[in-house]
Structures are given as C-alpha cells and as structure tokens.
Amino acid sequence: MTVSIIGIGLLGGSFALAIREKYPKMRFIGVDSSPVNGQLALAKGIVDEVMPLAVAVSQSTLVVLATPVNIIMELLPMVLNQLPAGATVVDLGSTKGLICAVADTHPRRNQFVAAHPMAGTENSGPGAAFRELLSGKNLIICDREKSHADSLTLTESLFRDVGMKLFYMSPQEHDLHLAYVSHLSHISAFALGLTVLEKEKDEQAIFDMASTGFSSTVRLAKSSPQMWAPIFDQNRENVSDALAAYIEFLQQFKQVIDDQNVATSLDFMQRANVIRRVLDGIEKR
C-alpha cells in the first residue's frame, strides 16, 4: 500500500512517522513545493521517495493533503481527477467549510474524507514533525455521509491506529467552534507578541522580566503565517465575530480598570475563572 503525503510539515510528517511505526511495510511518497522540505523529509525517514504531485497520486491508495488550507482548495480537484478508482484522499486542514464546498462540486466526492486533527505545535516543517503528535488527540471528520464507506473506514482505521479519538460534525459546526477554541487563541497571541515587541522597546527588559505566564500566553505567536493567513481568510466570518466579541470584552475590562471599579474587575475575572473546569477537562481526556 502506498500513501502520498502532500505537504511534508509538522502535521503530514507526524502522521507518516506514527503510521510507519504501525505499518512498517507501507510505502510513503512525499510531495512538497519546497525541494529542501523533500530532502529533509527523506533524511528524517518520513517518506521513502519524493515525487511530483501527479506521479505520486496516480500510484497511491491514500493521498493526505497536509498543506496550508488555500493550497488544499487548489489541489483537491486536481488530486480527485487523478486519483485511482477505489483510492482515497483525506485533507487535514484547519477549516472545513470551503474545502467541503469544493469537494461537493466534484463527481468523485465520495473518494474524499474531510478531516481535522486537533493537534499542533507552534513549529512547522519536516524538522518539527514527531511521532507522538497525534496520539491521545481528537480528530474531527466532517460530512462523513458523503464519503464512500471504504474511504471512511480506511481513514478512521489509520487515525485510530495512531491513537486518536474520532468526532463527527458538519463543516459549518466545525468552523464555528474552531473560531473560538483555536483561531481566536492564535490571533490573541499574534497581537500580544506584536504589542510587546513594538510598544515595549526595551527587549532586555522582556528577557529579564517575562515569566512562564508570558511565554505560555504568547507561544502561538511563533506559528507559521503561511499556514494561518489562509485559515483566517477562509473562516473570516466566524473569526471576525469571535474577534469582535473578544475586543468588546477587552474594552469593557479596560473601562473597568480606568474607572477603578475593582468590584466589577473581580467579577469579570471570577466569571473567567470558570474556564478552569474546561481546562481541567481537556487535560484529563
């Protein structure tokens, strides 16, 4: 069985490393617009060969689209056109609405599975890939009823094999929830990083005075712009709503501080403290 990984970065690379451990005879082809990434992926043992897209797809049982989401939208119709009968293409994009809409217009829609692993780090590229990334994390599959039973079974089996728990929902539900639980976190971190870099001119002071809380809050500001710009663009209505709500809470909090309204400040933070229950639930799962 041959699997092609299109975009051999953190996610595609980690998936391949985890699957290879379970299925040592599975053959992996890498496809990447960057020749350097291809070489690194070969050197790390993520893939056995690197090939152009069309050559790779034509000999694959499974094609994994793990590029930025704008590239997934571009490549998906081409991959479906070239995919052998009975083969499957799965995407790992962080948005699902537009990608599923593109798939819906294709006559081979049922060879496609729309998936999103809830896993990542702030690092990117084949060097950032590691075998344990997906283990214990959740996988969302959208529009499962539109995928052929065999394509769905193959996808579900492999992601369960790497230790993921499966959830199902519509692309619309996915994109709405993701705006709050992922996309907004990234924007808050990017903006925080920028505020500190551009307003706090004394970089030595940041080094000397920042503690682990700062590092934790701003960590996602290290994330790849090439990956995130198209995510925010594809999910812009939900992201914009989430961002508007976030800005509104910040403005309220600023007013409360300016007014020296300590009672309301306490109330604001006590309401936010309820997030402890949610975070404890996430850590336990």
Add this chain to the structure above:
Amino acid sequence: MTVSIIGIGLLGGSFALAIREKYPKMRFIGVDSSPVNGQLALAKGIVDEVMPLAVAVSQSTLVVLATPVNIIMELLPMVLNQLPAGATVVDLGSTKGLICAVADTHPRRNQFVAAHPMAGTENSGPGAAFRELLSGKNLIICDREKSHADSLTLTESLFRDVGMKLFYMSPQEHDLHLAYVSHLSHISAFALGLTVLEKEKDEQAIFDMASTGFSSTVRLAKSSPQMWAPIFDQNRENVSDALAAYIEFLQQFKQVIDDQNVATSLDFMQRANVIRRVLDGIEKR
C-alpha cells in the same frame, strides 16, 4: 532566626519551603487572614506556628509580605511600626510604584526592601506552593539605595540561596515593563476565557475541539481575581496604555481579515514571529 510569612500562598509558601531546605533551623511563623490557610500551611510544613500579625512581627528578624498588593499597602506601615530594630521587611508584590511611595513616607523606610520574584503559576493558596517555584527565576529589587545595607544583604542572600538571579531598577521602570510582560498577558487570557465561555455556548465542543494551543493561551485565566484586581488597579495607567495598544492591534487585524487582505495578514504575523527570538532567550536563561 525567625521569619514571618504574611500571606501563606503560592509565593510566600514556596519561598518558605525553599529557604527551610537551606536553613533547617530557621523558625517560620505564618500569618494569614484565612484560618484554613494557616492550618493547611502548618499541615504542609510551610510554617512552624501561626500567629496574629503584631505578635509575629515583634519577634521576627525578617517579615515577608506576600499578600495581594492592596493588602501589602495597608500592612506595610503597621509592620514597619512594630518591626524590631535591625529587622527587615520585604514585600513580594507584583506592583512597586504605590508600595514604594507608601514606604517612602515612613521613618523606618531603610528597614524595607521592595522585591518582586518573576515567578508564579495560575494556582494559589498554600496547597499550590512548591519548593522549586523560585529556582532559576529572576528577582527585581527596586530603590535598593533606600534600603539599609544589612536589610539588602539579608534579602539578596536568601533569594540567591533559593536560586534566583537579581536585577535592580526603579519602581517606575518595574511597573511600566510589567504592564507589558505580565499584566497584559493576564488580561488577554481572562478576556479570552470569558469570550469562549460566554459566546461558545457548546461546552462539550470546547472539550472535544480545544487543543494544547488553546489551553496554553488561556491558562492564566485560572489566576486568582483577589490577587490580580488590585495589581491592575495599582498599575492602571501602564496597564491601560498596554491594553489600548493591544486592542488597537486586534482591531487592525480584524480589519485586515474582514478586507480579505491576506498580504497584510501575512505581514502582521511575520512581525509577530520575531517574538520567537525573545521566547527562545527566556527559555534558555
């Protein structure tokens, strides 16, 4: 030698646990407005005895003020009034301007050392204290020239003993920098927690879909409101400026996303990516 810890929580408790390991014969008295905290601190071995403030202070060589910053401001003049000659009081508050201004009006100013350990977690109370909290972290001392040489030496020695690196600056510099590298992170996390809790009504979806990035960004929203409300209030001018700049960057980013201006979105995130250098520096120190 007797040390009194006023406010036996995460910071005061962790300091006592670390010092006790180095100086097993040092006697520790705990003072806390909560009888439960006093009992827990005794049961955990943080302090040897629990006493009312005045009794504790009158027999101490060192008094450590580790309460919320509004309580530090209230207690500092009383503690200085009751402090034996030659004894020292050090505060561990996260703001320094108002606390140092209060100290400056006291005839015994030179028995006071203004300090701030750049260490903490999102947890509070004696149960959250642990011996390793301060090790490898930075301590800021403000207005050192206003402290008696003996008080300064005692403070510096003990904090070096627990593995801290010492830095010196004015209270004004401290409060300005802290607004950016700590206070703003906390507000961003509180507001993010509140946005997700109050706008994303489907709590199960948060459990199923949030990944480690979300947990990391929102972690500080678990922090103690009683500790943070007076910090934001005491440092409100700097915090308000930092928050205004943060809101401005978020509004710009929202506009860029609404306009589908992907090029500017990329540029915004690439500028924020520079924070990687800062974070790598913090992690290495």
